[in-house]
Amino acid sequence: MKNYKFATAFVTLYLIVYTVLLRLKVPLNISLFMFSLSPFLVVWMVYAVLKYAPYINRELNDDEEWGYQDEGPKSTSLS
Template sequence: MRNYEFAVGFVTGALIIFVTLIQLNVALPLIWLLFIAGPFLVLWMVWTVLIAPIKIEETFEEQWYQDRPDMRRTE
């Protein structure tokens, strides 16, 4: 698995766990720990995604509204 996919999955899982713990009224220190760690997890995820070695073949002009042919740019 690629590193950026792990980062996105991990941060998404942490968010789901955080929301679930709030709804279940679990120990408040655990909720605060996840709340304080959240911004750092998001920054780590963003950094990992931005430095991922992905080669983009299409340009923005070629991919403008792929799912809506009526909204594609015509020049």
């Protein structure tokens, strides 16, 4: 599934419904089934976001090791 927005919306809605159903005291087998399914859905969502979401920042240069763009390079000398 290449639509990371759908994955994010679906998993968020699923977890909200799960939480509401817990408060409504649904049968235990439904709660346990939804609970056991939730880690797989979260992993699927993370995979979809990491794989298909656009990266909007600049790429690192060959001499750069870290991609922090909110700060400039810091001096590491102890003198």
